[in-house]
Amino acid sequence: MENFVAGVLISNEPNAVYEGSVFDRYLKLQLDNGGSLVVFDPEAISGKLVVGHRYQIIIFPLVLTYLQYIEKEENLAFKEGLIHGKIKSLNWMPPQISSNIYRAVHKGSLFGENPFILVETSYGAIILKAEVVERRTKKNLKDLKIDGFLQWEESRFDLVAALDPLI
Amino acid sequence: MDQIQDQNVQIAAQNFLASMENYYAMIGQLEAAIASPHSASLGPMGDDDPCWFFVANGDYVGYENCVRRVLIGRIASVIGDASDSEYWNQASTEELRKILQSVFDERKELVNNILLLHKSVASIRPTVENPFFVAVIPLGDTFELSDILTQLSNEIDAINFAYLGALFLKKLYRIEDILKRAKSFFEKLIDDTHLSPQELVLDALGVSSEHQSILQKLRAIWGVTIDKNEWRIMNLKQLHNALLEAEISRNMLIYRITELAQIANIVSDGGFVPTSKDDLIRLGTYDIPWLEAHKAMLEQVIAINGYPTAEWIFGDETALSFSLKALKVEFEVFISFLSILGIVWEPADWASVFIEWRRTGKISGIMVMALTPLVAFALLKFLDDFDRNDISHVNDLIVGINNPTIIEKAADASSDGRQLISYLEELNTPAIKILINNGEDFEKIVEFVGYRLSLSADDVSKLDNLLQAGHVTKVDDLLALSNNSELLNWLYDNRNDAALFERIRQIQNADFVSAASLARQTRKFKPDEVEGIAILPDFPQNVNFSQEVADLSTLTPQAQAQYNARFNQVPYNTVWLEEGNPSAGLRHILYGRGTPESMGHLSDFSTWGLDTDDEIAAYIMDTISGKNGTLKSVGRRWNENARIPQWEYNHIYEVMINGEILTLRVAIGDNGFIVSAYLVH
Numbered sequence: 001m002e003n004f005v006a007g008v009l010i011s012n013e014p015n016a017v018y019e020g021s022v023f024d025r026y027l028k029l030q031l032d033n034g035g036s037l038v039v040f041d042p043e044a045i046s047g048k049l050v051v052g053h054r055y056q057i058i059i060f061p062l063v064l065t066y067l068q069y070i071e072k073e074e075n076l077a078f079k080e081g082l083i084h085g086k087i088k089s090l091n092w093m094p095p096q097i098s099s100n101i102y103r104a105v106h107k108g109s110l111f112g113e114n115p116f117i118l119v120e121t122s123y124g125a126i127i128l129k130a131e132v133v134e135r136r137t138k139k140n141l142k143d144l145k146i147d148g149f150l151q152w153e154e155s156r157f158d159l160v161a162a163l164d165p166l167i
Numbered sequence: 168m169d170q171i172q173d174q175n176v177q178i179a180a181q182n183f184l185a186s187m188e189n190y191y192a193m194i195g196q197l198e199a200a201i202a203s204p205h206s207a208s209l210g211p212m213g214d215d216d217p218c219w220f221f222v223a224n225g226d227y228v229g230y231e232n233c234v235r236r237v238l239i240g241r242i243a244s245v246i247g248d249a250s251d252s253e254y255w256n257q258a259s260t261e262e263l264r265k266i267l268q269s270v271f272d273e274r275k276e277l278v279n280n281i282l283l284l285h286k287s288v289a290s291i292r293p294t295v296e297n298p299f300f301v302a303v304i305p306l307g308d309t310f311e312l313s314d315i316l317t318q319l320s321n322e323i324d325a326i327n328f329a330y331l332g333a334l335f336l337k338k339l340y341r342i343e344d345i346l347k348r349a350k351s352f353f354e355k356l357i358d359d360t361h362l363s364p365q366e367l368v369l370d371a372l373g374v375s376s377e378h379q380s381i382l383q384k385l386r387a388i389w390g391v392t393i394d395k396n397e398w399r400i401m402n403l404k405q406l407h408n409a410l411l412e413a414e415i416s417r418n419m420l421i422y423r424i425t426e427l428a429q430i431a432n433i434v435s436d437g438g439f440v441p442t443s444k445d446d447l448i449r450l451g452t453y454d455i456p457w458l459e460a461h462k463a464m465l466e467q468v469i470a471i472n473g474y475p476t477a478e479w480i481f482g483d484e485t486a487l488s489f490s491l492k493a494l495k496v497e498f499e500v501f502i503s504f505l506s507i508l509g510i511v512w513e514p515a516d517w518a519s520v521f522i523e524w525r526r527t528g529k530i531s532g533i534m535v536m537a538l539t540p541l542v543a544f545a546l547l548k549f550l551d552d553f554d555r556n557d558i559s560h561v562n563d564l565i566v567g568i569n570n571p572t573i574i575e576k577a578a579d580a581s582s583d584g585r586q587l588i589s590y591l592e593e594l595n596t597p598a599i600k601i602l603i604n605n606g607e608d609f610e611k612i613v614e615f616v617g618y619r620l621s622l623s624a625d626d627v628s629k630l631d632n633l634l635q636a637g638h639v640t641k642v643d644d645l646l647a648l649s650n651n652s653e654l655l656n657w658l659y660d661n662r663n664d665a666a667l668f669e670r671i672r673q674i675q676n677a678d679f680v681s682a683a684s685l686a687r688q689t690r691k692f693k694p695d696e697v698e699g700i701a702i703l704p705d706f707p708q709n710v711n712f713s714q715e716v717a718d719l720s721t722l723t724p725q726a727q728a729q730y731n732a733r734f735n736q737v738p739y740n741t742v743w744l745e746e747g748n749p750s751a752g753l754r755h756i757l758y759g760r761g762t763p764e765s766m767g768h769l770s771d772f773s774t775w776g777l778d779t780d781d782e783i784a785a786y787i788m789d790t791i792s793g794k795n796g797t798l799k800s801v802g803r804r805w806n807e808n809a810r811i812p813q814w815e816y817n818h819i820y821e822v823m824i825n826g827e828i829l830t831l832r833v834a835i836g837d838n839g840f841i842v843s844a845y846l847v848h
Contacts, residue, residue, distance in 0.1 A: 013765070015760065016843040019811065020809040020810025021809035038764045042845070062846060063848075064829075064846060065774050
C-alpha cells in the first residue's frame with residue numbers, strides 16, 4: 001500500500017456554511033513527521049472524521065501556475081514556497097471502493113476516467129491528475145520517468161479520500 | 168432614398184473631379200509641348216493635342232496663343248462664368264496658369280467638403296439627448312415631399328441645417344459663398360440673435376430688396392404667402408416678366424369674375440328672367456338657385472385654392488360641387504397629415520401651404536419644423552410606402568386613426584399602413600407617453616411598441632398597470648418583462664405590495680427583471696448587499712447531474728418530503744451573489760473565515776489576473792450567465808445535517824482564460840444563494 005499522507009486530525013472545521021448547511025471544510029493534521037498540514041475539503045466529505053483520530057488521506061494539489069518535471073534530483077530548486085515529489089507511478093489507480101478502507105471518499109474525483117500520477121513528497125504520497133501535469137509541464141506522460149521529480153509552487157491541497165489509519 | 172441621393176452626389180462630384188484632373192493633364196501636355204524646342208515650329212501633333220481644335224477651325228495662330236486660349240477656357244469652365252475673360256486676356260500666360268491652378272484647387276476642396284458634409288449630415292440621427300430638432304428646408308430649389316421627409320428624418324442642428332440648406336441648392340458656383348455666409352449667420356443664431364431662422368437664411372442667401380419687392384407683389388396676386396419655386400430661381404428680369412404675366416392673368420380673371428357677377432346681378436335684379444334651360448345655358452348659367460349656390464361655392468373654392476380655375480367659373484354645378492367637396496376633404500386631410508406629424512409651419516398659414524401643394528404637388532420654401540422623435544418615426548414609416556401620386560393612401564392612414572372602417576380599408580390597401588396606424592395608436596397611449604416623457608430611447612420605445620402589439624390585451628394591461636404605478640419605469644425592463652409572462656403575472660399579482668417593489672428597486676447591481684426574478688424566488692436576499700444576479704441559461708436541460716442520494720430510511724418524514732420535493736428539479740433559476748459574511752458569499756469567497764486555515768480564494772483568482780472584489784464578482788456572475796464558459800455539470804448532495812435538511816448544489820464550469828482551460832466550481836444553496844466559488848482541477 002502507498003505511504004499516503006498520514007497524521008492525527010487536530011481540527012475539522014466547517015468553512016462555507018449557509019442556512020446551516022456545510023458546503024466545504026478545512027482539516028488540519030499533525031503529521032507523523034512532526035509537521036502539520038492544512039487540507040481543503042471541497043465536497044465536505046470529512047464531516048464524520050473525528051478530531052484526535054489518526055487517518056491516512058488522499059489529496060491532490062491545486063496547481064494553477066508553476067509545475068515542472070525535473071528528471072534528476074540535483075536539478076531541483078530548494079526555495080521557500082516550492083514543493084517537489086518523486087514520481088512513483090505514472091498510472092496510479094485508487095484502491096477499489098469495495099475494499100472498505102475508505103472512511104470518507106469523493107467518488108466523482110477519485111474514480112473518474114483520468115489516471116493519476118503518484119508522487120512521494122515530504123508530507124507523504126500524494127496524487128496529481130495526469131492531464132494537469134501534461135498541460136502544465138507541456139510534456140506527454142511517456143516523457144516522464146519513474147523516480148523523476150515534479151516540482152510546483154506551494155498551493156492548496158484538496159481532500160479526495162480519508163482512509164483507515166491501520167492499513 | 169438617402170443612399171440614392173448620396174450616390175448621385177458622390178458620382179457627380181467624382182465626375183467633376185475627374186474632369187478637372189483631365190483638364191489639368193491636357194494643360195500639362197501643352198506645357199510639355201511648349202518646353203520642347205521643336206514644338207513651336209512643328210505645331211499641333213494630332214487629334215490628341217488640345218491645340219488641334221484651333222487648327223481644325225482655321226484659327227491656329229501659334230502654340231503660345233493656343234495655350235492661352237486653352238487656359239482661359241479651362242478657367243471659365245471651372246468657375247462656370249466667363250465674364251472676366253477680358254481681364255484674363257490681359258494676363259500673362261504664367262498668371263493664367265496660376266489662376267487656373269488656384270480655381271481648380273479651390274473647386275476641388277469645395278467638392279471634397281461637399282462630399283464630407285453630405286456624409287456627415289446623412290449620419291446624423293435623432294437622439295434621446297436631443298429629442299426635439301429643427302430643420303429648415305432651403306430656398307432655391309424644388310423637392311418632392313418625400314425628399315423633404317427624408318431629410319427631416321435626420322437630426323440637424325443649427326449649423327448643420329445651414330450647411331444642409333446650402334448643399335441642397337446644388338449650385339456649385341455659389342455654394343462656397345453661401346456656405347460661408349450661412350455658417351456665419353447661423354453662428355449668430357447660436358449667439359442668441361434676435362433674428363428668426365428664416366430671416367437668417369434669407370439674409371445668408373443675399374436676396375435683394377428688389378427681388379423681395381417683386382416677390383411680394385407676386386405673392387399678393389396669387390394670394391400665397393410662400394413663393395412659388397420657379398420664382399426663386401429667376402433673375403430680376405425674369406421676375407419682372409413673371410409679374411407682368413401674373414398681372415395680365417389676374418386682370419383677365421377679375422374681368423371674367425366681374426362679368427359673371429354682372430350676369431348674376433341681371434338675373435337677381437329681374438331684368439332678365441330665363442325661362443328655359445337654353446336661356447340659362449346661353450347665360451353661362453343654369454338656374455337662379457344654382458347661380459347663387461355656384462357663387463357661394465366659388466368663393467369657398469377660391470378661399471381654399473387661392474384662385475378659381477376657368478372650369479370652376481364656367482363649369483356646371485355638379486362638377487363644382489364635387490370639386491369643392493374634394494377640395495375640402497383634401498384640405499382637411501392635408502392639415503391632419505401635417506398636424507399629426509407635428510409639423511409647425513412658419514408662417515402658420517395652412518391654406519397657403521395647401522395651395523402650394525395643390526398647385527405644384529410639392530412643398531418648398533422655408534419650413535421650420537419642430538419634430539419629436541415620435542414624428543421622426545412616423546415620417547420614416549410614411550416614407551416606406553408613401554406614394555405622393557396616390558394621396559388617398561395617406562388619407563386613409565390619417566383619417567383612419569379614428570375610423571374603424573377606414574382602418575380596415577388601410578389594412579386592405581397595405582399591411583404597412585395598418586401597422587403604422589397601430590404604432591401611432593400605441594405611441595399615443597398614456598402608458599407609452601410616460602416612457603416618451605421619461606426621455607427613454609425612442610428606438611427602444613418603438614421596439615417595445617412593436618413587441619407590445621403582439622402581446623395579449625391582458626399582458627398589455629398588466630404592463631401598463633406596472634408602468635403607470637411607477638413599479639417599472641424603463642423600456643428595457645418592459646421589453647424583458649414582455650418575454651417573461653410568469654414574472655409579469657407575479658409582479659402584477661403583487662402590485663400592491665409596495666415593500667416588495669421597494670426591495671427590488673434597492674438592488675443596484677442588477678437589472679429589473681433579474682431583481683424581480685430573485686424577489687419572486689426568495690425573500691432571503693439583502694437588497695443593498697446584492698453584488699450580482701444571474702438567470703441561469705437553458706438550465707437544467709443540457710447539464711449532466713451527479714448526485715449523492717441519501718439513505719431515505721435515515722430521514723425524518725419531514726426531511727423525506729423535502730428530499731423528494733427537490734429530487735427531480737433544481738429549485739432555482741436565478742442565483743445571486745451577496746457581500747455576505749465570513750461563512751458565505753463574496754466575503755467568504757475572497758477572504759474565507761480569516762483564520763490561518765481558511766484564508767479565502769483571492770490569491771487563486773489573482774493568478775487569473777482577477778485582483779479586485781468587483782472583478783472577481785463580475786467574473787463569477789458572467790460565468791454563471793454563460794458568458795465565460797460552459798456549465799459542465801451540476802452536482803448535488805443531500806445534506807441531512809443542515810438545520811433544515813436540504814440539497815446543496817455545485818455548478819462546475821469549464822472556463823477559458825488566458826488561453827487556458829480551467830474549472831470554476833460554484834457552491835449554491837437551494838434558494839439560489841452563491842455560497843462559495845473557487846478553482847478546482
